[in-house]
Amino acid sequence: MDRDPGPMAAHDRDTPPSLRAWWLQRLSRFSRSVITHWASLDFAGAGAAQARADRLLGENLSQAQREQFEERGYFVVTGGETGKCYRIRRGYQMNVEELDENGNRRHVLCFMPEGHLAQGDVMLAQKMALELFESETLNIANRIPPRFSRFDEAL
Amino acid sequence: MAVQIVMDRNGDTRHEFDFADPKTIARAEERFRELTGKGFRAVALGRDGNPGTLLDKFDPLVERTLFIPQLQGG
Numbered sequence: 001m002d003r004d005p006g007p008m009a010a011h012d013r014d015t016p017p018s019l020r021a022w023w024l025q026r027l028s029r030f031s032r033s034v035i036t037h038w039a040s041l042d043f044a045g046a047g048a049a050q051a052r053a054d055r056l057l058g059e060n061l062s063q064a065q066r067e068q069f070e071e072r073g074y075f076v077v078t079g080g081e082t083g084k085c086y087r088i089r090r091g092y093q094m095n096v097e098e099l100d101e102n103g104n105r106r107h108v109l110c111f112m113p114e115g116h117l118a119q120g121d122v123m124l125a126q127k128m129a130l131e132l133f134e135s136e137t138l139n140i141a142n143r144i145p146p147r148f149s150r151f152d153e154a155l
Numbered sequence: 156m157a158v159q160i161v162m163d164r165n166g167d168t169r170h171e172f173d174f175a176d177p178k179t180i181a182r183a184e185e186r187f188r189e190l191t192g193k194g195f196r197a198v199a200l201g202r203d204g205n206p207g208t209l210l211d212k213f214d215p216l217v218e219r220t221l222f223i224p225q226l227q228g229g
Contacts, residue, residue: 132207
Protein backbone atom coordinates (compact mmCIF):
# COMPACT_ATOMS: atom_id res chain seq x y z
CA MET A 1 0.00 0.00 0.00
CA ASP A 2 1.32 3.40 -0.97
CA ARG A 3 1.77 5.78 1.87
CA ASP A 4 0.84 9.41 1.47
CA PRO A 5 4.17 11.25 1.18
CA GLY A 6 2.57 14.30 2.82
CA PRO A 7 2.47 17.92 1.78
CA MET A 8 6.21 18.53 2.39
CA ALA A 9 7.22 15.82 -0.06
CA ALA A 10 4.93 17.35 -2.65
CA HIS A 11 6.45 20.73 -1.86
CA ASP A 12 10.00 19.32 -2.34
CA ARG A 13 9.03 17.74 -5.62
CA ASP A 14 7.58 21.01 -6.89
CA THR A 15 10.37 23.27 -5.62
CA PRO A 16 12.92 24.20 -8.28
CA PRO A 17 16.41 22.85 -7.45
CA SER A 18 17.91 26.31 -7.09
CA LEU A 19 15.31 27.37 -4.52
CA ARG A 20 15.76 24.09 -2.61
CA ALA A 21 19.51 24.67 -2.57
CA TRP A 22 18.95 28.19 -1.30
CA TRP A 23 16.73 26.91 1.51
CA LEU A 24 19.22 24.21 2.41
CA GLN A 25 21.99 26.78 2.53
CA ARG A 26 19.87 29.02 4.79
CA LEU A 27 19.06 26.09 7.04
CA SER A 28 22.71 25.12 7.23
CA ARG A 29 23.74 28.70 8.08
CA PHE A 30 21.06 28.91 10.75
CA SER A 31 22.17 25.59 12.29
CA ARG A 32 25.78 26.76 12.33
CA SER A 33 24.82 30.04 14.01
CA VAL A 34 22.83 28.17 16.70
CA ILE A 35 25.77 25.86 17.36
CA THR A 36 28.22 28.80 17.50
CA HIS A 37 25.93 30.67 19.91
CA TRP A 38 25.64 27.69 22.25
CA ALA A 39 29.37 27.11 22.13
CA SER A 40 29.96 30.74 23.11
CA LEU A 41 27.77 30.56 26.21
CA ASP A 42 29.85 30.63 29.37
CA PHE A 43 28.50 27.61 31.21
CA ALA A 44 31.74 27.25 33.18
CA GLY A 45 31.52 30.90 34.23
CA ALA A 46 27.93 30.44 35.41
CA GLY A 47 29.01 27.46 37.51
CA ALA A 48 31.80 29.48 39.07
CA ALA A 49 29.40 32.37 39.80
CA GLN A 50 27.00 29.95 41.46
CA ALA A 51 29.79 28.48 43.57
CA ARG A 52 30.95 31.96 44.68
CA ALA A 53 27.39 33.01 45.51
CA ASP A 54 26.79 29.82 47.50
CA ARG A 55 29.98 30.42 49.46
CA LEU A 56 29.00 34.03 50.22
CA LEU A 57 25.56 32.90 51.36
CA GLY A 58 27.07 30.18 53.56
CA GLU A 59 29.44 32.70 55.16
CA ASN A 60 26.52 34.93 56.10
CA LEU A 61 24.15 32.40 57.63
CA SER A 62 24.20 31.49 61.29
CA GLN A 63 25.14 27.94 62.23
CA ALA A 64 21.47 27.10 62.81
CA GLN A 65 20.42 28.59 59.45
CA ARG A 66 23.21 26.72 57.63
CA GLU A 67 22.12 23.41 59.16
CA GLN A 68 18.48 24.11 58.39
CA PHE A 69 19.34 25.02 54.81
CA GLU A 70 21.44 21.89 54.28
CA GLU A 71 18.80 19.59 55.78
CA ARG A 72 15.62 21.19 54.46
CA GLY A 73 16.54 23.49 51.59
CA TYR A 74 15.35 26.62 53.37
CA PHE A 75 16.28 28.86 56.28
CA VAL A 76 14.19 31.14 58.47
CA VAL A 77 14.99 34.80 59.11
CA THR A 78 13.41 37.35 61.43
CA GLY A 79 12.13 40.65 60.08
CA GLY A 80 14.22 43.49 61.50
CA GLU A 81 11.26 45.79 62.11
CA THR A 82 8.25 43.58 62.86
CA GLY A 83 9.90 40.47 64.29
CA LYS A 84 7.87 38.34 61.85
CA CYS A 85 9.39 35.13 60.57
CA TYR A 86 10.13 34.52 56.91
CA ARG A 87 11.17 31.27 55.27
CA ILE A 88 13.61 31.66 52.39
CA ARG A 89 13.66 28.62 50.15
CA ARG A 90 16.19 27.68 47.50
CA GLY A 91 15.15 29.68 44.45
CA TYR A 92 15.17 32.94 42.57
CA GLN A 93 11.58 34.11 42.90
CA MET A 94 8.37 33.20 44.71
CA ASN A 95 10.70 31.51 47.20
CA VAL A 96 10.06 33.67 50.27
CA GLU A 97 7.17 32.96 52.62
CA GLU A 98 5.84 35.07 55.44
CA LEU A 99 4.93 32.76 58.32
CA ASP A 100 2.26 33.08 60.95
CA GLU A 101 2.83 32.47 64.64
CA ASN A 102 2.41 28.72 64.10
CA GLY A 103 5.02 28.61 61.37
CA ASN A 104 2.43 28.23 58.59
CA ARG A 105 2.59 30.11 55.34
CA ARG A 106 0.66 33.36 55.41
CA HIS A 107 1.76 34.79 52.05
CA VAL A 108 4.26 34.05 49.38
CA LEU A 109 6.43 37.10 48.71
CA CYS A 110 7.94 37.72 45.34
CA PHE A 111 10.93 40.07 45.19
CA MET A 112 14.51 39.79 44.08
CA PRO A 113 17.54 41.95 43.38
CA GLU A 114 17.89 43.43 39.91
CA GLY A 115 20.36 41.89 37.48
CA HIS A 116 21.02 38.29 36.63
CA LEU A 117 22.46 37.10 39.91
CA ALA A 118 23.28 33.58 40.96
CA GLN A 119 20.81 31.87 43.27
CA GLY A 120 22.95 32.17 46.42
CA ASP A 121 23.23 35.94 45.90
CA VAL A 122 19.48 36.27 45.37
CA MET A 123 18.76 34.43 48.63
CA LEU A 124 21.36 36.42 50.56
CA ALA A 125 19.93 39.69 49.22
CA GLN A 126 16.44 38.55 50.31
CA LYS A 127 17.74 37.70 53.79
CA MET A 128 19.52 41.07 54.20
CA ALA A 129 16.50 42.96 52.88
CA LEU A 130 14.10 41.41 55.38
CA GLU A 131 16.51 41.84 58.27
CA LEU A 132 17.67 45.37 57.49
CA PHE A 133 14.97 47.19 55.50
CA GLU A 134 11.89 45.07 56.01
CA SER A 135 9.11 47.60 55.45
CA GLU A 136 10.65 48.90 52.24
CA THR A 137 11.06 45.32 51.04
CA LEU A 138 7.44 44.47 51.83
CA ASN A 139 6.33 47.53 49.86
CA ILE A 140 8.26 46.31 46.84
CA ALA A 141 7.32 42.62 47.10
CA ASN A 142 4.28 41.16 45.42
CA ARG A 143 2.11 39.16 47.84
CA ILE A 144 0.66 35.93 46.57
CA PRO A 145 -1.91 33.80 48.41
CA PRO A 146 -0.33 30.69 49.96
CA ARG A 147 -2.39 28.31 47.83
CA PHE A 148 -0.41 29.43 44.78
CA SER A 149 2.92 28.44 46.30
CA ARG A 150 5.00 26.05 44.21
CA PHE A 151 6.34 24.44 47.39
CA ASP A 152 4.71 21.96 49.72
CA GLU A 153 4.08 23.31 53.18
CA ALA A 154 7.22 22.57 55.22
CA LEU A 155 6.88 20.10 58.06
CA MET B 156 42.73 45.15 54.84
CA ALA B 157 39.04 45.79 54.22
CA VAL B 158 36.93 44.46 51.39
CA GLN B 159 33.96 45.69 49.38
CA ILE B 160 31.92 42.81 47.97
CA VAL B 161 29.69 43.67 45.03
CA MET B 162 27.01 41.17 44.01
CA ASP B 163 27.04 40.73 40.25
CA ARG B 164 26.76 38.18 37.45
CA ASN B 165 30.07 36.64 38.49
CA GLY B 166 28.70 35.79 41.92
CA ASP B 167 30.54 38.72 43.41
CA THR B 168 33.49 40.97 42.72
CA ARG B 169 35.75 41.87 45.63
CA HIS B 170 37.71 45.10 45.97
CA GLU B 171 40.21 45.22 48.80
CA PHE B 172 41.55 48.40 50.30
CA ASP B 173 44.10 49.22 52.93
CA PHE B 174 42.99 51.08 56.08
CA ALA B 175 46.38 52.78 56.09
CA ASP B 176 46.50 53.83 52.45
CA PRO B 177 44.61 57.09 51.71
CA LYS B 178 44.67 56.41 47.97
CA THR B 179 42.85 53.07 48.21
CA ILE B 180 40.47 54.52 50.80
CA ALA B 181 39.58 57.34 48.40
CA ARG B 182 38.94 54.82 45.63
CA ALA B 183 36.78 52.73 47.99
CA GLU B 184 34.79 55.81 48.97
CA GLU B 185 34.28 56.70 45.31
CA ARG B 186 33.07 53.14 44.61
CA PHE B 187 30.69 53.38 47.57
CA ARG B 188 29.17 56.60 46.21
CA GLU B 189 28.99 55.25 42.69
CA LEU B 190 27.21 52.04 43.69
CA THR B 191 24.80 53.54 46.21
CA GLY B 192 24.04 56.22 43.61
CA LYS B 193 22.95 53.43 41.28
CA GLY B 194 20.59 52.04 43.91
CA PHE B 195 22.79 49.41 45.58
CA ARG B 196 22.34 49.00 49.34
CA ALA B 197 25.55 48.89 51.36
CA VAL B 198 25.64 46.55 54.33
CA ALA B 199 28.40 46.22 56.91
CA LEU B 200 28.39 42.45 57.28
CA GLY B 201 27.89 41.02 60.74
CA ARG B 202 29.59 37.98 62.16
CA ASP B 203 28.13 34.46 62.36
CA GLY B 204 25.06 35.25 60.29
CA ASN B 205 24.05 38.26 62.34
CA PRO B 206 22.17 40.82 60.27
CA GLY B 207 24.85 43.48 60.04
CA THR B 208 24.18 47.18 59.58
CA LEU B 209 22.84 49.23 56.72
CA LEU B 210 25.32 51.94 55.74
CA ASP B 211 24.16 55.25 54.36
CA LYS B 212 27.66 56.70 54.14
CA PHE B 213 31.13 55.34 53.60
CA ASP B 214 32.93 54.15 56.71
CA PRO B 215 36.58 53.27 56.08
CA LEU B 216 36.72 51.22 59.28
CA VAL B 217 34.11 48.69 58.17
CA GLU B 218 35.93 45.47 57.45
CA ARG B 219 33.47 43.87 55.01
CA THR B 220 30.87 45.83 53.07
CA LEU B 221 28.37 44.02 50.87
CA PHE B 222 26.65 45.85 48.02
CA ILE B 223 23.19 44.51 47.14
CA PRO B 224 21.52 45.59 43.90
CA GLN B 225 18.19 47.39 44.08
CA LEU B 226 15.20 45.15 44.73
CA GLN B 227 12.30 44.62 42.35
CA GLY B 228 8.96 42.93 42.80
CA GLY B 229 8.54 39.65 40.96
